[in-house]
Amino acid sequence: MKFGTKAIHAGVEPDPSTGAIMTPIFQTSTYVQESPSKHKGYAYARGANPTRNALQKSIAALENGKFGLCFSSGMGATDAVIRLLNPGDEVITSNDLYGGSYRMFTKVYERFGVKFHFTDLTSIENIKPLINSKTKLMWLETPSNPLMRIIDIKACTEIAKKNGILVAVDNTFASPYLQNPLDLGADAVMHSVTKYLGGHSDVIMGALVVNDEKLYQDLAFIANSCGAVPGPQDSFLVLRGIKTLHLRMERHCFNGRKVAEYLKGHPKVGKVYWPGFSDHQNHEVAKLQMKDFGGMLSFTLKNDSKENATKLMESVELFSLAESLGGVESLINHPASMTHASIPREERMKNGLSDSLVRLSIGVEDVEDLLADLEQALAKV
Numbered sequence: 291m292k293f294g295t296k297a298i299h300a301g302v303e304p305d306p307s308t309g310a311i312m313t314p315i316f317q318t319s320t321y322v323q324e325s326p327s328k329h330k331g332y333a334y335a336r337g338a339n340p341t342r343n344a345l346q347k348s349i350a351a352l353e354n355g356k357f358g359l360c361f362s363s364g365m366g367a368t369d370a371v372i373r374l375l376n377p378g379d380e381v382i383t384s385n386d387l388y389g390g391s392y393r394m395f396t397k398v399y400e401r402f403g404v405k406f407h408f409t410d411l412t413s414i415e416n417i418k419p420l421i422n423s424k425t426k427l428m429w430l431e432t433p434s435n436p437l438m439r440i441i442d443i444k445a446c447t448e449i450a451k452k453n454g455i456l457v458a459v460d461n462t463f464a465s466p467y468l469q470n471p472l473d474l475g476a477d478a479v480m481h482s483v484t485k486y487l488g489g490h491s492d493v494i495m496g497a498l499v500v501n502d503e504k505l506y507q508d509l510a511f512i513a514n515s516c517g518a519v520p521g522p523q524d525s526f527l528v529l530r531g532i533k534t535l536h537l538r539m540e541r542h543c544f545n546g547r548k549v550a551e552y553l554k555g556h557p558k559v560g561k562v563y564w565p566g567f568s569d570h571q572n573h574e575v576a577k578l579q580m581k582d583f584g585g586m587l588s589f590t591l592k593n594d595s596k597e598n599a600t601k602l603m604e605s606v607e608l609f610s611l612a613e614s615l616g617g618v619e620s621l622i623n624h625p626a627s628m629t630h631a632s633i634p635r636e637e638r639m640k641n642g643l644s645d646s647l648v649r650l651s652i653g654v655e656d657v658e659d660l661l662a663d664l665e666q667a668l669a670k671v
C-alpha cells in the first residue's frame with residue numbers, strides 16, 4: 291500500500307462484534323478470563339488494549355516497521371529507549387536537541403551513570419573520535435529543533451553498524467510522511483505523536499517503531515514494567531488524526547515553502563532556517579532523505595534583540611503564541627524563553643540559538659492569511 295492508503299487503512303479493521311468501521315474506544319482496565327490465564331490475548335490494560343494495538347499497528351505501517359509501541363508522551367517513548375542502557379554506557383547525540391530530551395539526558399540519566407556526548411552531528415567526522423567500547427546508542431534528531439539542522443541518517447547508521455551501536459531517530463519534525471529512518475538503516479524511530487501524527491493539538495503521546503523482534507520485546511517489557519502507556523481515548527483520537535496525515539502534510543509543506551520564501555525576501559528578517567533553501571546546510575542530504583521540507587521553520591530579525599522578537603510575537607493575530615507544533619493551526623514560539631529555556635543561555639548561544647530566534651509551526655490555513663498576518667506584525671517591529 292502507498293502512504294495515503296496506509297494512513298487510512300493500516301492497522302484498523304471493522305470491530306468483529308458489531309461491524310463498527312471505526313476502532314472502538316476500549317475503555318477498560320482489565321479483561322474477564324474464562325479460566326485462570328485463559329483469555330483472548332488481553333489480561334490487563336497496562337500490557338495491552340485493543341484501541342492502542344490498532345494505533346501501534348498503524349504507526350508501525352507508516353514507518354515501514356514491523357512493531358509499534360505507544361507511550362503516554364514523546365518523552366515516555368524516549369525514556370524507554372534510554373532504559374535499555376546500563377550505568378557506564380555512552381551515548382552520542384547532537385548539540386541542538388529538543389530541550390526536553392537534553393533535560394532528560396543531563397538531569398535524569400547522567401545521575402544514573404549514563405554518559406552523553408553532545409556534538410555537531412551535521413558533520414559525520416565528529417562521530418568517530420567519540421566512539422569507544424562503551425558507546426551503545428546514537429540518538430539523532432533531524433530536522434533539528436529549532437534550527438532545522440539536517441543530519442545524514444544513512445551515513446550515521448553505517449558508522450554505527452560497524453561499531454555495534456544502536457541508532458534511534460527522533461522523527462517528530464519530519465513525520466513518517468516525509469522521512470522513514472528505518473529504511474535508512476536506523477534501529478528505532480521515535481515520535482512525539484503529540485505533534486504531526488495527532489495533528490490537532492489535543493493529545494500528548496509518544497511512539498516507537500522498530501523492526502527487530504528482540505528489540506521490540508525489550509522495549510515492550512520496559513513499557514509494561516515502567517508503565518508509561520497511553521489511554522484508549524487518546525489512542526482513538528490519534529487513529530482519527532492519522533487518517534488525514536498525508537493531506538495535512540501536503541498543505542504544511544506547501545504553506546511552509548511560501549512562508550519561508552516570503553520571510554527570506556523581507557527587509558526586516560535576518561536569517562531564515564528552512565531545509566528547502568539550496569543554501570541551507572546539508573540541503574542535499576535533506577533532499578535525499580526527505581520527501582519534502584515540511585512546515586517548520588525559524589528566523590531571526592535583523593534588529594537582533596529579544597525585545598524585537600517579543601514585539602513580533604505579541605503582534606501576530608492569526609498565529610498563536612504557544613509551545614508545540616504539528617497541529618492544523620499555525621503557532622509562533624520563542625525558543626530561548628519557551629521550548630529551550632531549560633538549556634543554559636551560554637550553551638544556547640554557542641549552538642546558534644540566539645535571543646531573537648522565532649520558530650514557526652506553519653498550519654494548514656490559507657497561506658494568504660498567514661502571510662498577511664506576518665506582514666502586519668513585522669510592520670510593528
Ligand SMILES: *Cc1c(COP(=O)(O)O)cnc(C)c1O
Nearest residue numbers: 363364365388435462482484495
Ligand atoms: C515535543 C517533542 C518531544 C517530546 O514529546 P512530548 O510528546 O511532548 O513528550 C520530543 N522531540 C521533539 C522533536 C519534540 O518536538
